[in-house]
Amino acid sequence: MLFFQRTKWLTDLYRNSSLYLCRCNSNKPRNVKDKLKNGPGLKEFIIASSEITEPYVLDPPNIPYLTNYPQIAETRKVFFDVYGCQMNLNDTEIVWSILKKNGFEKTEVEEEADIFLVMTCAIREGAESKIWYRLDHLRGFKRRRALSKNRQKPVKIGILGCMAERLKEKLIEKEKAVDVVAGPDSYRDLPRLLALTDSGQTAVNVLLSLDETYADVMPVSLNENKVSAFVSIMRGCDNMCTYCIVPFTRGRERSRPVTSLVEEVRYLAERGVREVTLLGQNVNSYRDVTQQTGATDTQLAKGFKTVYKTKKGGLRFADLLDKVSAIDPEIRIRFTAAHPKDFPDEVLEVISDRPNICKLLHLPAQSGSSAVLERMRRGYTREAYLDLVDRVKQKIPGVGLSTDMICGFCGETEEEFQETMSLMEIVDYNVAFLFPYSMREKTTAYRRYKDDIPEEVKKDRHSRMLELYRRKCQALNEAEIGNTHLVLVEGSLKKTGQIIGRNEFYLRVVFDQAEIVSEDNGRRLVKPGDYVAVKITGARSSVLSGIPLYHTSISQFYREVSWGERSCLKQI
Ligand code: SAH
Ligand code: SF4
Ligand code: F3S
DSSP: OHHHHHHHHHHHHHHHGGGEEEEOTTOOEEOHHHHHHHSOOHHHHHHHHHHHTSSOOSSOOOOGGGSSOOOOSSOOEEEEEEOSSHHHHHHHHHHHHHHHHTTOEEOSOGGGOSEEEEEEOOSSHHHHHHHHHHHHHHHHHHHHHHHOTTOOOOOEEEEEEHHHHHHTTHHHHHOTTOOEEEOTTOGGGHHHHHHHHHTTOEEEEOOOOSSOOOTTOOOOOSSTTOSEEEEEOEEOOOOOOTTOOHHHHHOSOEEOOHHHHHHHHHHHHHTTOOEEEEEOSSGGGOEETTSOOOOOOOOOOTTBOOSSOOOOSSEEHHHHHHHHHHHOTTSEEEEEOOOGGGOOHHHHHHHHHOTTBOOEEEOOOBOSOHHHHHHHTOSBOHHHHHHHHHHHHHHSTTOEEEEEEEESOTTOOHHHHHHHHHHHHHSOEEEEEEEEOOOOTTSHHHHHSOOOSOHHHHHHHHHHHHHHHHHHHHHHHHTTTTOEEEEEEEEEOTTTOOEEEEOTTSOEEEEOOOOEEOTTSSEEOOOTTOEEEEEEEEEOSSEEEEEEEEEEOHHHHHTTOOSSTTTTOBOO
16 A cells, blocks of 8 residues: 555656756756656655655645755735635645744735745636736836845745636746746745845746645734634535636645544634634535544435545544534534535534534526536536525525525527526625636646637626626515624724624625624624624625624624524524
8 A cells, every 4th residue: 555655656757757847047847857867766766655655744745846945034015816716725824834834924014025925726718818007017026126236135025826727837938937836735845935036047937736735734824913714614616617727727626624624613713713604615525534524424415426436434524513513612614615506414514503504605607508517527417406406495494595606607508698698686795706708828728628608798798797786686685674794793894984794694884983882781882803793774785884783793793593493693
């Protein structure tokens, strides 16, 4: 078994090693052949592989070719730019944790920065355009710094994340100002990659890993006083939806051991965090295979299938939710993104049972047409999806739903698009993220289908979806006027000074600052991290407004509420 793992690790290394480049000033790529000639022998690989087969790695694994790199001589200040999804935000906190430990400092002032690290997204062409635009600016900044008379250190630019993984060394070929390219699984290597730039080299590490979860790296928040925190519970995705680049940029699905997750949530609880969002591309397929349980596997619900073999044994998402929500009943638990295929009754039951698990479920439909869903390889039909919605509503009364939808996918006819519109009419989504399709290289759709829907048609369908969504949201939100919501206060609005927080459905709720009754029957002002009962008096499609009534807690607010009609809202 160990031999298998070792050889597998070696095979992976060799398969990916052409992606591991480092260049010196001469601009001649030093590729894997040179590395193998001068690099470590088989013995060293075997030592390293036996180290990384351990489930809990408390210190970074001692990978031979990562040792003996030059240490930075002086402190260097890093400016972070973050694009993309919440996973990128959390990854930035992991990167910052690694760099802080290695003596780097952080700055929010461009002029003070020695290093710019841009955490990138590749999901749609538009996401990448924004990054190219930012790189234009950084190139100019770097040039100005080089010409400046104040003898400041030369600026270095590092590109991290999904676009780095997608474009690899091509990024440096296209944008000469870039010094470092690091994919999502190579952040431990960043101190070394940045040290290489000191001698004028550019460095690329875009190796994808089968087991990197950064389980031992405690992320350090970029904003220390945050009420909410993200915790990545898994990385990668095995679903291979035909339109999606994520499996290519983030690699194979792997889950973090439950023990390290519980530890992290406890740590956050002790530091006053009031809301934890569990993150992953497909959180509800979470499996901690290091914990074998006797539990039998629930089969996928009728009408759902996967392209990969369903995992067997181990702790599952329902177990994780159970453990994490029990740590502190006053910490709200959210999770994203989920896939409709992985909602066995056990998951719905634990969500329904625990007052501190938010009752907003992300069920990304992507399309309302079974034919389009088939082309997208989503593994379910419109009917199976609607059955799931019914089951969810029955198990969790008052549940809120959110979705992602794509319009203008390859071959989408007007009739197929109308099925998406009708699904949005039937299912009352509280939150929806709506996207026009953007063809991505490498995906199955790129190889198999034609991006044949004209841009203006995509645009038109997108605006029709948006209009429907806003109209429906407005009606849903107006129906809340008169209800009282439990709001977790995040801060105040710069412009008006009003207090802003989120209700259980992650909808923003604003209200005026006031001295209100506190838990001990005194009175005090509202501050970030407070739970406040707010009576809703106004509604727009994406924000509610109200009057603060009293300070409360999750348990106090829901004490008298039976999980009946509307479990998340208390009518008073
Ligand atoms: N794993 C998550 C999130 C993936 S990315 C999930 O499956 O829900 C977020 C969303 O971007 C997807 O849900 C999808 O709606 C959208 N998306 C992905 N690839 C896209 C593409 N090529 N064009 C347009 N939208 C896309
Ligand atoms: Fe992309 Fe599909 Fe995986 Fe989500 S589930 S990340 S849409 S491949
Ligand atoms: Fe973008 Fe990568 Fe997230 S492509 S959406 S940053 S997983």
